[in-house]
Amino acid sequence: MARPRKFDENSALDAAIGVFWAKGYEGTTLEDLTRAMGINRPSLYGAFGNKEALFQKALARYNAGPAGYIVRALESPTAREAAERLLRGAVDLGTHPDNPGGCLAVHGALATGEDAACVRDALTQCRAAAEANVRKRFEQAQSDGDLSPKVNAADLARYITVVVRGMAVESASGATRAQLYQIIDLTMAAWPK
Amino acid sequence: MARPRKFDENSALDAAIGVFWAKGYEGTTLEDLTRAMGINRPSLYGAFGNKEALFQKALARYNAGPAGYIVRALESPTAREAAERLLRGAVDLGTHPDNPGGCLAVHGALATGEDAACVRDALTQCRAAAEANVRKRFEQAQSDGDLSPKVNAADLARYITVVVRGMAVESASGATRAQLYQIIDLTMAAWPK
């Protein structure tokens, strides 16, 4: 019962994700955002609050969308398969031609000034949560019997996670999909027997 | 034959390294810099040019100093030992209590706006150069006979490098030294026979 939105909130968020991903939180200006989202400033503030709130909403959508491969990978029948799918998913996402390189959770705000501390911390938590999910999946695998109980699940999860994040850094440096696929094979060569 | 500097250029650079490392290039303000360096703005501009030039000088000093472990590691007698020392050096540097977490080459400017593109590209090149040095060392090892000629040296170098950078991201999330040492063991388990 009022003037309707001219834009689709989710499409606008997708555009914002792209900008934050490519330029990082601090490197992104409101003009970058309004241009990419195809809306003007008051509409952005009306719909999303402010720059930080927009980032948080974009991050939530990123986790549900592009980063959804993580949850799906962890649903694999075995821990080993889950790890392989995690690695492959990270490469595919980070080198997809339609995306900026790497991963929003790594590129968004790794080191920042005080103003962006909230955003930086949100990403840190986001990465920690992902790692914790991997660990839990590996612990489950130990209960299931498809992963040796002698293995330290936390260490193994951290190892896979470290490789995923290293590949995100590497794709920002222009590593190709084929090059990163080779990393997966090497990484999995360390998988415990 | 003029008024002498009140400050030591290298000490000032060390302070600048610390700030850029902790907050990233874009997250660092000139006030952050002048406070940490203990000098005022005109002195900074007089001695270093501008913010970007200061960063480049700081990066050069970082490469020669804190990141000097890379070159030293590559002087190890065997490729395997070089890889282990690379990994250990990265953990030690990235988790040293006197340092910000991680690595300046990763945290300094991974994704930026247009203004910081030069800095971002300099770091990309810096990382690429490090990786190339590792690859060359591994190729040398193949000539020396301490690394199988069947191995793809570029892939192996990229693998080690990816782990190093992933650990840098991880230490920013608060991973401890002990936790990252475990990663080294796992990483080296993939070392080719």
Place this chain on the structure above:
DNA sequence: TGCGTAGTGTATTCTATAGTACAAAATATG
């Protein structure tokens, strides 16, 4: 001892950027 040179300190300028005021526009409902 005076002068030239380079460095320092305060205060300022200029610009970019996050955020907003306000009026016009567009719809649903009475």
Place this chain on the structure above:
DNA sequence: CATATTTTGTACTATAGAATACACTACGCA
């Protein structure tokens, strides 16, 4: 058809941050 309500567009404000003007200071050398 009128009105309440939300969105939109233009223009603005406030502020922070990079860079600098200018006067003053300290030292080497003539």
